[in-house]
Amino acid sequence: MKLRKRNISVTSEAVLLASIVWLLPLILIFINSFKPYNDMVQNFLALPKTWSLDKYVETWVDFGFPQLIANTLLYTVAAISGILLFAPMVAYKLARTKNTLSKICFVLIIMPMMVPFQSYMISLTKLVSDVNLTGTRLGYIIVSTGLMVPLAVYMIHGFVKNIPLELEESAKIDGAGPFRMYFSIILPMLKPVLTTVMVIDALSNWNDIIVNQLIVGGKTAAMNLQNALYMKFSAQTADWEHALPGIVMSMIPCLIFFIAMQKHIVGGVTAGAVKG
Amino acid sequence: MNTKKIKNFFIFAVFVFPALALVLFASDIPFVMNMYYSVFNWNGISQDMTFVGLDNFIKIFTNDHFFWKSVQFTLKYAIFFVVIINVAAISIALVLSKEKKSSSVARAFYYVPYIISMTAISLLWKFILGPGFSSLYQITGWEFFNWSWLGSGKLAFIVVVVMTTWQNIGYYIMNYITGIIAVPTELLEASKIDGANRWQTITKIMLPMIMPSISVCLLTSLTFSFKIFDVIMVFTKGGPANSTASVAYNIYTEAFLNNNYGLATAKSVVFVIFVLCITAIQTKITKGREVEA
Amino acid sequence: MKKLLLITLVVSMMSGILAGCGGGETTNESGDAKADEKIVLSVFDAHAYGLDEYAEMAAKFEAEHPGVTIEVQHAANDSAALLQSRVNADDIPDVFAVESGTNAQKYYEYAYNWSDDKDVLDLFKPEALAGGTDTNGNVMSLPWTYENAGLLYNKDLFEQAGITELPRTLDELEAACQKLEKAGITPFALAAKEAWALGQLSTHFMMDKTMDAEGVTAGLSDGSLTFDKLKNFHNLFRFLDLAKKYGPDKPLETDWEISENMLANNQAAIISMGDWCQSNLDSFNPDANVGFLPCPVSDNPEDVTILSSCNWTYIVNKDSKNLEMAKEYAEYILTSEAGQSWICDGVGSVPAVTTDREVKGTLANDAKEYVEKGETNDWIHTKAPAGFTQAVGPYVQAYMTGDMSEDEVIQEFQSFWTP
Numbered sequence: 001m002k003l004r005k006r007n008i009s010v011t012s013e014a015v016l017l018a019s020i021v022w023l024l025p026l027i028l029i030f031i032n033s034f035k036p037y038n039d040m041v042q043n044f045l046a047l048p049k050t051w052s053l054d055k056y057v058e059t060w061v062d063f064g065f066p067q068l069i070a071n072t073l074l075y076t077v078a079a080i081s082g083i084l085l086f087a088p089m090v091a092y093k094l095a096r097t098k099n100t101l102s103k104i105c106f107v108l109i110i111m112p113m114m115v116p117f118q119s120y121m122i123s124l125t126k127l128v129s130d131v132n133l134t135g136t137r138l139g140y141i142i143v144s145t146g147l148m149v150p151l152a153v154y155m156i157h158g159f160v161k162n163i164p165l166e167l168e169e170s171a172k173i174d175g176a177g178p179f180r181m182y183f184s185i186i187l188p189m190l191k192p193v194l195t196t197v198m199v200i201d202a203l204s205n206w207n208d209i210i211v212n213q214l215i216v217g218g219k220t221a222a223m224n225l226q227n228a229l230y231m232k233f234s235a236q237t238a239d240w241e242h243a244l245p246g247i248v249m250s251m252i253p254c255l256i257f258f259i260a261m262q263k264h265i266v267g268g269v270t271a272g273a274v275k276g
Numbered sequence: 277m278n279t280k281k282i283k284n285f286f287i288f289a290v291f292v293f294p295a296l297a298l299v300l301f302a303s304d305i306p307f308v309m310n311m312y313y314s315v316f317n318w319n320g321i322s323q324d325m326t327f328v329g330l331d332n333f334i335k336i337f338t339n340d341h342f343f344w345k346s347v348q349f350t351l352k353y354a355i356f357f358v359v360i361i362n363v364a365a366i367s368i369a370l371v372l373s374k375e376k377k378s379s380s381v382a383r384a385f386y387y388v389p390y391i392i393s394m395t396a397i398s399l400l401w402k403f404i405l406g407p408g409f410s411s412l413y414q415i416t417g418w419e420f421f422n423w424s425w426l427g428s429g430k431l432a433f434i435v436v437v438v439m440t441t442w443q444n445i446g447y448y449i450m451n452y453i454t455g456i457i458a459v460p461t462e463l464l465e466a467s468k469i470d471g472a473n474r475w476q477t478i479t480k481i482m483l484p485m486i487m488p489s490i491s492v493c494l495l496t497s498l499t500f501s502f503k504i505f506d507v508i509m510v511f512t513k514g515g516p517a518n519s520t521a522s523v524a525y526n527i528y529t530e531a532f533l534n535n536n537y538g539l540a541t542a543k544s545v546v547f548v549i550f551v552l553c554i555t556a557i558q559t560k561i562t563k564g565r566e567v568e569a
Numbered sequence: 570m571k572k573l574l575l576i577t578l579v580v581s582m583m584s585g586i587l588a589g590c591g592g593g594e595t596t597n598e599s600g601d602a603k604a605d606e607k608i609v610l611s612v613f614d615a616h617a618y619g620l621d622e623y624a625e626m627a628a629k630f631e632a633e634h635p636g637v638t639i640e641v642q643h644a645a646n647d648s649a650a651l652l653q654s655r656v657n658a659d660d661i662p663d664v665f666a667v668e669s670g671t672n673a674q675k676y677y678e679y680a681y682n683w684s685d686d687k688d689v690l691d692l693f694k695p696e697a698l699a700g701g702t703d704t705n706g707n708v709m710s711l712p713w714t715y716e717n718a719g720l721l722y723n724k725d726l727f728e729q730a731g732i733t734e735l736p737r738t739l740d741e742l743e744a745a746c747q748k749l750e751k752a753g754i755t756p757f758a759l760a761a762k763e764a765w766a767l768g769q770l771s772t773h774f775m776m777d778k779t780m781d782a783e784g785v786t787a788g789l790s791d792g793s794l795t796f797d798k799l800k801n802f803h804n805l806f807r808f809l810d811l812a813k814k815y816g817p818d819k820p821l822e823t824d825w826e827i828s829e830n831m832l833a834n835n836q837a838a839i840i841s842m843g844d845w846c847q848s849n850l851d852s853f854n855p856d857a858n859v860g861f862l863p864c865p866v867s868d869n870p871e872d873v874t875i876l877s878s879c880n881w882t883y884i885v886n887k888d889s890k891n892l893e894m895a896k897e898y899a900e901y902i903l904t905s906e907a908g909q910s911w912i913c914d915g916v917g918s919v920p921a922v923t924t925d926r927e928v929k930g931t932l933a934n935d936a937k938e939y940v941e942k943g944e945t946n947d948w949i950h951t952k953a954p955a956g957f958t959q960a961v962g963p964y965v966q967a968y969m970t971g972d973m974s975e976d977e978v979i980q981e982f983q984s985f986w987t988p
Contacts, residue, residue, distance in 0.1 A: 022389060025397070029400060086298065115303065115503070118525075120307050120541075123313070124303075146302025161488060
């Protein structure tokens with residue numbers, strides 16, 4: 001017994017230690033955001049000689065960070081709202097309905113998970129332009145939400161199986177209609193997976209570059225954060241002095257958001273487990 | 277009776293159609309458009325396209341060894357990535373699913389790379405593998421640090437696997453923790469009372485109970501590895517000497533650098549059919565083993 | 570609690586949709602520009618340097634033309650893919666930049682024909698206009714600057730090693746390397762990680778001065794020339810051997826950033842790049858003393874090459890809703906005082922327009938002398954079939970790692986060009 005206990009604690013220490021290694025890159029990016037270009041290339045691992053915030057301020061002002069953050073925030077909130085509203089509905093309904101139509105819908109929704117985005121990029125932009133949504137914020141929101149639905153639905157679909165049918169039966173007997181049942185009973189039970197989906201989609205939307213570039217085109221007013229930063233790079237130049245502070249600043253909301261969400265994932269699951 | 281059917285269908289529609297419409301618009305319809313373009317010879321820019329029937333498809337199967345090289349790379353990568361990341365994630369998740377304070381902090385740390393954009397990550401790894409490893413070699417003298425990590429095909433492959441595992445493992449750990457915590461503790465207690473040791477508990481009870489999570493993670497990691505593009509595009513650029521070009525990268529260069537959009541879309545069609553077959557097989561296997569609550 | 574969550578979700582979605590409907594729509598006028606009507610010109614540019622000066626220049630234009638807004642998409646990375654997507658989405662920019670040669674030709678069907686605007690064409694150097702002329706002799710795009718590609722060398726390091734005359738043959742090059750090595754300096758730092766850099770390097774060895782780029786590309790395409798029989802192509806491999814022998818341990822791990830950084834910090838003496846890296850060199854080390862080293866390609870000192878071309882050209886969309894204004898903007902950025910300021914000071918290159926203005930970039934000035942003496946040649950890789958450098962670069966890399974032999978690489982070059 002004692003030996004087994006010790007083995008377990010050794011492994012958990014190793015895992016905890018490894019997690020700090022995972023953190024190292026973040027630290028490296030942070031310290032390099034304070035270095036001048038040449039210094040960064042010559043002495044990547046060293047601490048910066050000065051910790052001046054000049055470049056941070058410059059980036060904030062020159063790039064129009066407030067506008068970019070507002071845009072990106074809008075996009076992320078809109079996309080998550082869309083996903084949280086529509087994806088569980090679909091996943092739940094398709095999981096509970098077992099006919100051919102349901103199967104077809106499921107395949108149609110999951111299929112994009114198999115296809116590399118790059119392969120239908122041009123076709124998508126053509127489609128977006130055909131409905132006059134090129135360069136618009138709405139167009140971007142619709143496309144970026146649509147691209148995240150497959151994975152979200154897939155994850156939720158698997159989770160729905162864990163909800164016992166008896167719950168729904170008894171709710172039906174109590175006279176609950178389909179919508180009421182969905183919102184009051186099913187949705188709360190999906191909280192853990194929904195939190196996971198929310199975190200993943202929020203982060204991937206926040207960090208998105210390529211979709212924003214494609215849909216928004218030249219409309220600087222509708223650009224998101226990462227796209228604007230990416231413009232500073234090319235095959236021959238890289239403005240790291242502004243890009244790195246920009247990247248660090250763009251990561252801060254993500255980190256805050258993620259840490260805040262941590263509690264909900266674990267808390268939600270344990271509550272569900274005790275009940276079930 | 278009929279009104280009930282209509283009512284049911286209406287409810288079904290309300291639940292299903294919004295999300296379905298979004299997906300149709302963002303992915304399905306563009307892909308069908310792809311199938312249309314694949315029978316033309318088009319450079320992606322000009323207004324004229326010439327109809328060539330199945331020529332593009334024939335070319336893929338007879339005269340495109342780079343495509344097949346990239347398929348080989350992608351498959352090899354998929355096997356390594358799927359196995360490594362899932363095994364590692366389950367192991368780490370088992371440790372971190374306890375309620376300790378340190379666990380939740382560690383969990384967050386593993387997720388950090390996911391938050392960093394690919395441009396920053398490629399910068400990081402460039403310097404770690406270059407100057408970083410050189411300094412480490414000078415300090416420790418281990419040959420390991422002196423190998424040409426980005427200069428040889430085999431080593432570059434390992435770099436790609438390690439980089440993507442490092443970046444994405446947080447997602448899988450989170451998924452597995454969700455699954456592990458949902459396993460009723462009574463079951464685990466009962467098995468311990470029955471005299472099972474830790475290994476038996478894990479393999480005979482825990483793993484089957486988290487099969488839904490495994491199923492999701494397997495499919496996600498499989499489809500992710502098939503689509504791998506960002507790392508190649510930003511970091512290795514398919515090098516050295518085209519050894520790390522993935523299928524998505526091959527399709528991208530065909531479309532935008534060789535300006536051969538017809539051929540590129542044809543390749544994407546071929547590839548998707550291939551992926552569908554594999555994922556169908558994989559889903560059948562894991563679904564068969566799931567245990568419902 | 571759940572009701573609250575639901576309400577929040579719905580409200581966010583609504584606000585998202587409203588914001589989407591409200592913002593980001595273009596207000597394009599049909600017909601020509603009038604000063605008091607609102608016009609938005611969408612411009613597509615493919616560079617990530619000189620951005621500050623560009624912004625100044627665009628702001629000046631807007632100030633001089635009230636009611637006109639310039640919307641620029643600086644797509645330095647993936648510019649080809651993005652431009653293609655925009656063209657397909659019927660969102661063709663009013664003014665856009667493409668690389669001349671095979672790339673630009675693809676867009677000529679959308680391009681405005683400048684052949685009748687003699688007053689504009691007269692501002693440019695005649696040779697510069699050649700790059701934007703199609704097969705019928707129509708000028709479809711206007712040239713931007715002269716870009717020069719070749720070997721760059723660190724003058725201070727050469728001096729340190731006691732090299733007084735620039736090597737002009739491969740033997741002299743090897744001797745120079747030995748001198749550098751003796752002085753404890755790393756002679757080469759080729760950016761071998763970049764396929765495109767190696768592809769460009771190989772074009773020096775494809776060059777035949779009697780035919781220039783036009784002749785060589787035409788000859789290869791119609792079969793009258795083959796790679797195997799090109800005068801100096803086999804010497805490419807001798808050069809690569811030198812670069813490997815006298816270069817860093819892991820040649821394929823050096824990318825453009827590290828390559829330029831080493832040159833600027835006096836850590837390497839020779840790289841293969843071009844004058845577009847001026848801004849990088851300046852930010853790495855403003856005191857670096859760098860110049861062009863005409864590339865030795867054989868035993869004949871007359872064969873040394875620097876490749877110079879008006880690579881980037883600007884096309885005006887012939888179907889633009891604001892054609893006159895778009896034309897005016899294109900002329901403005903290329904020929905006006907403000908435009909020249911952007912080109913000469915911001916970007917630091919020699920403009921295609923005839924001018925006496927001083928150019929800030931030391932490399933550009935260095936190359937200018939060779940250009941004026943007529944000792945340079947045109948770029949080959951932009952006239953090659955699409956995707957040239959990307960396709961052949963990996964083969965050169967394979968040669969450097971030893972995975973492919975010289976003959977195999979030559980074979981692959983040939984099969985790329987004439988499949």
